[in-house]
Amino acid sequence: MTSDQQQPAAPASGTVHWIGTGLSTGRSGLSLVCERARRVVLWDRTAERAAARLAALGLAGRAEVRALTPAALAARIGPGDVLVSMLPAAEHPALLRLAADRGAHFACTSYTTPELAEQAREAAARAGTVVLTEAGLDPGIDHLMAHDLVARAREAVGPSPATAVFTSWCGGVPADPGPFRYRFSWAPYGVLAALGTPARYVADGAEATAPHPWEATRTLTLAGEEFEAYPNRDSLPFVAQYGIPYYWHLDTFVRGTLRNSGWRAAWRQVFDTVAAGDAGAVRALAAELAARHPTTPADRDRVVLSVSLELRTRSGGSWHGSRLLDLTGDGAESAMARCVSLPVAYGVTRILAGALPAGLNRAAETPREAARWLAFLGAHGLAGADAETAPTGAHAPA
Numbered sequence: 001m002t003s004d005q006q007q008p009a010a011p012a013s014g015t016v017h018w019i020g021t022g023l024s025t026g027r028s029g030l031s032l033v034c035e036r037a038r039r040v041v042l043w044d045r046t047a048e049r050a051a052a053r054l055a056a057l058g059l060a061g062r063a064e065v066r067a068l069t070p071a072a073l074a075a076r077i078g079p080g081d082v083l084v085s086m087l088p089a090a091e092h093p094a095l096l097r098l099a100a101d102r103g104a105h106f107a108c109t110s111y112t113t114p115e116l117a118e119q120a121r122e123a124a125a126r127a128g129t130v131v132l133t134e135a136g137l138d139p140g141i142d143h144l145m146a147h148d149l150v151a152r153a154r155e156a157v158g159p160s161p162a163t164a165v166f167t168s169w170c171g172g173v174p175a176d177p178g179p180f181r182y183r184f185s186w187a188p189y190g191v192l193a194a195l196g197t198p199a200r201y202v203a204d205g206a207e208a209t210a211p212h213p214w215e216a217t218r219t220l221t222l223a224g225e226e227f228e229a230y231p232n233r234d235s236l237p238f239v240a241q242y243g244i245p246y247y248w249h250l251d252t253f254v255r256g257t258l259r260n261s262g263w264r265a266a267w268r269q270v271f272d273t274v275a276a277g278d279a280g281a282v283r284a285l286a287a288e289l290a291a292r293h294p295t296t297p298a299d300r301d302r303v304v305l306s307v308s309l310e311l312r313t314r315s316g317g318s319w320h321g322s323r324l325l326d327l328t329g330d331g332a333e334s335a336m337a338r339c340v341s342l343p344v345a346y347g348v349t350r351i352l353a354g355a356l357p358a359g360l361n362r363a364a365e366t367p368r369e370a371a372r373w374l375a376f377l378g379a380h381g382l383a384g385a386d387a388e389t390a391p392t393g394a395h396a397p398a
Contacts, residue, residue: 007358010103010128012351013080014038019068019095020086021053023186024109024136027333028380029341033084034062036349041076043068058332070094079103082351084344092116096123096131103127105351109136109344111233117360124359134362135347137303137339138170141382142255143363144343144370145307145323146242151367154245156319156391157311164248165310169220169229171258172336175300175328180293181263185301185336188290192282195274199231201254207236213256214271217264222306222324223385228263231256241362248311258304302328303335305384318392325384339382346376 016037018030021044034040040063044050050065066072077083081104085095089110096116099106100123112133123129134140146168174183184191199213210216210231217230235255244250264271273285295301308322329335343363350356355369364370377383 007124008128009105009130009351009354009356009358011080012082012105012354013078014352015041015078015081016084016348016352017041017043017073017077017081018063018084018086019043019073021050022086023334024337024340025053025057025086026337026341027057027059028338029343029345030057031059031062032342032345033348034059036352037082040064041066043073074098074102077102077104081105082107082348084108084348086341089113093119096120099123100127100129103129105130105132107132107135107344107348107351109134109140109340111139112360112362120360128358130351130356130358130361132344132347132351132356132361132363135344136341137172137336137343138168138305140343140363141325141339141377141384142168142170142305142307143241143365144373144377145305145384146238146309147364147367147370148374149307149309149321149323150243151370152321152388153309153311153319157313157317159245159247160313160315160317161247161249162311162313162317163251164244165252166242166244166250166254166308167252168255168305168307169227169258170256170305171227171229171303173258173260173302173304174295175302177260177262178293179266180289181260181266183293183295183299183301184290185295185334188286189283192270192274192286192289193279194232195271196277196282197233199233199235199256201231201235201256202239202250203252203254205249205251212271212275214264214267219261220258220306222304223326226261227304228259228261229256230259241365243367258306300329301334301336302326303339305339316392319389321386321388323384323386325382327381342380342382343373343377346373 042050042063047065047067083099085108096106096119120131199210213230220227220229231254305325310320312318327335364373374383
């Protein structure tokens with residue numbers, strides 16, 4: 001079930017269960033949920049930890065706190081509740097099953113796995129469950145920007161064959177890079193292990209694969225500043241997800257990771273270890289690097305997200321649009337926490353309002369809904385700088 005089928009959702013009860021209080025649970029997002037929901041329950045390993053996190057976010061007393069155990073959670077989930085998983089992706093399937101069994105809705109910021117997609121179809125048919133995924137930063141805000149640019153390009157150029165160049169680069173980096181050009185704040189092994197996953201994308205009009213993604217690193221200049229960017233994961237499924245029309249020939253289509261300039265040179269030892277394929281050695285190196293390059297309370301993080309689309313038509317017309325989000329954290333909230341938690345929180349408000357259909361919703365998959373999300377995020381400083389060139393050639397205004 002996808003959002004364009006518009007199966008009505010079961011009514012929301014107004015209660016939100018926010019599960020997990022890690023670094024991606026930001027004040028901006030949780031505060032929004034506390035404002036809009038009738039009741040919010042924050043779950044952590046202990047109630048004391050949940051209360052401490054609420055206090056640290058300046059939200060003491062704004063939500064109930066509970067110790068997370070499977071039995072305790074199952075006992076308190078009711079029909080129409082919204083279950084928000086801020087836990088690792090491996091925990092999502094069990095939580096979605098619980099939500100569907102209780103007639104509740106589900107939201108997370110992680111990528112949609114085949115298992116989650118199948119569960120979403122079944123839950124929609126059985127209980128009218130809304131399943132919101134990919135509603136963070138990357139994936140999340142990048143999707144919104146992509147849908148917006150594709151819709152605007154189609155309107156500007158019309159149904160004409162064209163060659164398209166699409167890129168989406170995102171990175172969470174230290175505001176002060178230091179010699180290593182990076183600082184670890186969570187999941188150090190995951191950061192290194194991801195480098196061992198081949199990347200698939202489109203380059204020079206053909207499908208390409210980078211067995212070692214860092215070997216496809218390119219220099220990227222954004223607002224006069226140089227970065228390094230490399231492809232990650234499998235970009236190809238997003239061609240359909242973003243609504244790229246069949247009459248656009250893809251010269252380039254790539255989603256990837258952005259790092260501070262000098263990153264590739266500083267990480268040579270990491271690449272050698274990852275390429276060797278010894279998981280134990282990768283884990284050991286991850287632990288060593290996390291100890292040597294941690295994010296401390298004095299450090300400030302930075303999120304940079306660039307999404308760009310360029311079209312060239314056969315008749316000589318062209319169009320180019322882009323969005324650039326560049327945000328640095330402060331003492332009140334990290335940039336990453338704000339960029340991850342606020343989009344999913346807004347998605348939760350859309351579930352509470354009955355605005356999302358039952359089944360799978362990956363962030364906002366229609367241009368109208370994406371525009372609504374971007375307008376909200378823009379009012380909170382997260383839509384990014386927007387640039388667009390007027391159509392030229394055959395499609396230029398008369």
